[in-house]
Amino acid sequence: MLYTRYERFWHWSQALLIFTLFFTGLGLHGTHDLIDFRTAVEIHTYAAIALIVLWIFTTFWNFTTGQWHQYLFKEGVLKVIRFYAYGILVGEPHPYRKGLQRKQNALQSLTYMGFMIFIGPALWASGIVYLFYDLWSGYSWSGNGLFLIAFLHTAAAFLMRIFVIIHIYMTTTGKTPTHYIKTMISGYDSIELTEAEVAYIEETHAVSMKD
Numbered sequence: 719m720l721y722t723r724y725e726r727f728w729h730w731s732q733a734l735l736i737f738t739l740f741f742t743g744l745g746l747h748g749t750h751d752l753i754d755f756r757t758a759v760e761i762h763t764y765a766a767i768a769l770i771v772l773w774i775f776t777t778f779w780n781f782t783t784g785q786w787h788q789y790l791f792k793e794g795v796l797k798v799i800r801f802y803a804y805g806i807l808v809g810e811p812h813p814y815r816k817g818l819q820r821k822q823n824a825l826q827s828l829t830y831m832g833f834m835i836f837i838g839p840a841l842w843a844s845g846i847v848y849l850f851y852d853l854w855s856g857y858s859w860s861g862n863g864l865f866l867i868a869f870l871h872t873a874a875a876f877l878m879r880i881f882v883i884i885h886i887y888m889t890t891t892g893k894t895p896t897h898y899i900k901t902m903i904s905g906y907d908s909i910e911l912t913e914a915e916v917a918y919i920e921e922t923h924a925v926s927m928k929d
């Protein structure tokens with residue numbers, strides 16, 4: 719079991735909330751009119767609050783379970799980039815070995831860290847300032863301020879969209895196009911375990927195994 723129940727829960731609920739926020743955000747931005755403005759604002763606000771609560775819980779979970787280690791910088795980013803740009807096309811093996819404490823390859827860790835440090839905070843920080851516009855609408859600079867905040871928020875939303883598109887493409891590059899998606903649904907992946915990992919699992923039963 720590589721991805722625990724909570725990990726899968728936060729991954730899929732985060733995905734659902736981000737899709738909802740992007741769809742309603744584009745609705746109120748005026749890109750489409752599949753939803754009326756008032757409903758879009760309402761759903762966007764509730765989904766944003768739910769996402770912020772989810773991020774707070776997940777940050778807490780990451781620190782209390784030690785899972786934050788997974789996101790630290792790893793050697794070999796260039797090897798992974800070379801693999802996705804070239805090696806994958808000529809059937810080379812993936813340069814990274816997955817393990818219980820090494821779930822993400824070097825490029826994934828770097829990307830997710832960028833997501834958590836830049837894209838996420840840019841969205842929630844600008845979103846919260848945007849949400850509380852009524853509190854600062856009386857100031858002389860509020861017109862320019864609103865323009866700037868709307869611009870930053872929309873720019874961050876488009877960065878999020880780029881992340882999501884690349885992320886979804888990457889999910890199709892496993893043994894079969896749906897292998898990684900199935901892994902994130904069931905939690906199980908087939909990986910080579912080191913002797914230390916086998917001993918740890920046998921001793922603690924901390925990780926569920928299937929033959």
Ligand code: HEM
Pocket residue numbers: 736739740742743744746747748759762763766767769770841842844845846848849850868869871872875878879
């Ligand atoms: C995480 C917390 C977030 C908060 C607190 C938040 C809040 C807001 C608010 C208050 C608005 C303006 C609504 C109005 O005009 O009354 C807005 C607009 C928008 N949001 Fe969010 N949002 C969040 C996340 C996201 C995410 C994750 C996306 C997309 C992936 C997104 C995309 C958009 C877009 C495209 C707009 C329209 C911008 C414009 O045209 O001015 N938001 N958001």
